[in-house]
Amino acid sequence: MSVKRDEPTVDVGRPARPYDEMTSSDERVRKHYAALDARLATLSPDELAERQKTQERFFLLQGITFTVYGAESSTERIIPTDILPRIIPAPEWARIEAGLIQRLRALNMFLADIYSEQQILMDGVVPRELVLQAPSYRREMQNLYVPHKAYANVCGSDLIRQPSGEFAVLEDNLRVPSGVSYMLANREASKRVFPGTFRGAGVLSIDRYPDLLLTTLKSMAADWRPNPQVAVLTPGVYNSAYYEHAYLARLMGVPLVEGRDLVVHENMVYMRTTTGLRRIDVIYRRVDDDFIDPLTFRRDSSLGAAGLFNAYRAGNVVICNAPGTGVADDKAVYAYVPEIIRYYLNEDAILPNIETFLCREPAQLSHVLANLDKFVVKAVGASGGYGMLVGPHSTKAQQDEFAAALKADPANYIAQPTIQLSTAPCLIDSAVEPRHVDLRPFILSGDKITVTPGALTRVALKKGSLVVNSSQGGGSKDTWVLSDTKGKSR
Amino acid sequence: MMLARVADSLYWIGRYVERAEHMCRLSDVMLNATLDRSEAANLVARIAMAAVGDPEMAKAKTPYEAALALALDRSDDLSIYSSIAHARENARQVRDQITTETWERLNLIYLRMNDPDATRSFEDGSQQFLHDTIADLHLFKGAGDATMSHGEGWSFLLLGVYLERAQLIGSLLEVVFGESRRRKPVTDHFALTSVLRMGCALEPYLRVYTAEMQPRFILQFLTLDEDFPRSIRFCTHQIETHLAAIIRHSGMAGSVGPDRLAGRLRARLQYGDMDELEAQGASPFLKTVLDECSAIHRSLYDAFVAYPLEERLPA
DSSP states (O other): OOOOOSSOOOOOSSOOOOOBSSBOTTSOBOGGGHHHHHHHHTSOHHHHHHHHHHHHHHHHHHTOEEEEEOSSOEEEEEOOEEEEEEEEOHHHHHHHHHHHHHHHHHHHHHHHHHTTTOHHHHTTSSOHHHHHTSTTOOGGGTTOOOGGGOOOSEEEOEEEEOTTSOEEEEEOOOSSOOOHHHHHHHHHHHHHHSHHHHHHHTBOOOTTHHHHHHHHHHHTTTTTOSSOOEEEEOSOTTSTTHHHHHHHHHHHTOOEEOGGGEEEETTEEEEEETTEEEEOOEEEEOSOGGGSOTTTSOTTOOSSOTTHHHHHHTTSSEEESOTTGGGGSOHHHHTTHHHHHHHHHOSOOSSOBOOOEETTSHHHHHHHHHTTTTEEEEETTOOTTOSEEEGGGOOHHHHHHHHHHHHHOGGGEEEEEOOOOOEEEEEETTEEEEEEBOBBOEEEESSSEEEOSOOBEEEEOSTTOOOOOGGGTEEEEEEEEBOSSTTSOO | OOBHHHHHHHHHHHHHHHHHHHHHHHHHHHHHHTTSOSHHHHHHHHHHHHHHTOHHHHTOSSHHHHHHHHHHOTTOTTSHHHHHHHHHHHHHHTTTTSOHHHHHHHHHHHHHHHSTTHHHHHHHOHHHHHHHHHHHHHHHHHHHHHHSOSSHHHHHHHHHHHHHHHHHHHHHHHHHHOGGGOOOOOOOHHHHHHHHHHTTOHHHHHHHHTTOOOHHHHHHHHHHOSSOTTSHHHHHHHHHHHHHHHHHHHTOTTSOSHHHHHHHHHHHHHSOOHHHHHHHOHHHHHHHHHHHHHHHHHHHIIIIISOOGGGGSOO
């Protein structure tokens, strides 16, 4: 069952032509894009630009912004949004959905295992030191009861479509994934921009997400509290995802709390209300592990509440996602996910991984070093598009710099072949042009696992760019998942 | 049930939007009056500046410069821009508690004042700018009234509005009618009309007292009128009502301080009359009102926002 990883096989030499979401290789418009294509043909560039402006105005007015802090003043910007929806037909979605459920089931079982018996480590399927030495591994979580063994309650996986047309998982986000408010806001906007096309297409509704999130969070305390009090914990108004925290709290109808609103007394968590202290049972925290409790984790943090983790240990409050879930989305552990799925579920992974080379293995390291100009090299602990080398777009100096870093600390790096993300039509300066996109669906896990039929499609707005992160010039667009009974009931 | 921090923010949204609206009106009346060059116009400008009470503004060379600074000076915490920015920042912090309709109104005002072209639009038509801002602030309050639940949060917001309004009108009256200022009593017809405009009271006043501009009537109207929404009496009635609503929501009847203070202040205005007020002197009377408003503010904090934790821990 263990993996043989010392014979690299991938041919990294020829980047294949990217898959286009709208147009097939024989230049025909795919069937599920036909209605949108027809609509676009009736709109002049000016009309398209006007709609784009309306949509940006909508985002600005709603306050769906992030703040750029400068020396003198700060400005608020919207994350670029594109009005043309990305469309996924029903059979493709069915496969994605099944794959995501399978993957999160296995990852939750993996977390339950490594934080208790560690059977998978003893069986040598995943190297022991890889897990136990990962910075995101939390010793404090060892042998702690987590209801339904649901460690990652909210998961946002990054999928990409390979040139073959097959979706693959690029990254699992099991810590505090964000972006779901953009999924919902993009939907609001695209209903305004293309109402007719939307109505005719039979798009599956995503409106239930807040409701499903609340149900999931409540299920985490259902066995000891009949009607648990849920709260969203935010780092505060200066956090770049603050809009999303407030948005989710508002749509779930639960309080949005900050660390300074919380008091822990005799291992119970309370919030300060106008009428005194109120007990909280479930905390959907949007604060990183390190900052939730200065007594247990970082001492200098003022974003959490002192004593919160002990209250959690005592079983008096549930923290969602559980601390320590990050070890399962570690970039090195990622390489083992297909084996993790096979180990716990005895199934093949429905959604494949991207081939990944672990530089900790000497044979793989030398292969990566010899082909640095063709690989994407990522630091294991980094995220957000930082700390990475995109081989084909790099200079010799950057490659030398990475080569030195790789040799100095090989265990800290992984490498993947440069994947041509699929392209989707986007509105660029009043013209429709293809840009590279990925797909981030959101999966909820409590007493059961649910996938909302929609996603955040992130767009690399710079021509030719493969980096979709909003911190690096990425934008987003709505994602329409079509029902299989076209145009009928939703 | 509502987070103490949230109640605090809603209360301050109320205070800041009321302050912004009042400052817009003072500015607007001043700019309008000083289009004429007359002794009365100078008097109106002095009254407006004193009522704003901003030492920064006193440095301005002309009423126009003063109005521009009052509107858009970002470094001045008393400017209209700062009030709107504070209100909006508070609203952002309780974005989950106010409806989208209400938020949009406030955000719109902020975006316009924060626009790089804001100074130019002010220069192009300062009175239009101020007028639009006042109208949008009315829309904000209207959207809140029409779409927000009139529960605890709404009461905190309105408590902020009416406490601020009582204090602003009180300060304006002190500037115009206070004996302690050692100034000639204001008797000029134009100046008195302008004072009523500053309190947004001209038309309602005319309907009660006709065009006869009597200082005594104006003081009476802005202090003791039962129905005019900017009279101090009206404000104190609202303060008492919203405090009672908050206490009812909290189930803490009988155990808190601010309601006693609010009831006493309301009674002082409800059962006061002009003879008594004049016998006592406008300044001492207004000082009492302002002091009691401050006391209600402090007491509100002690009871609902910054209460000592030890007293509220579960047994």
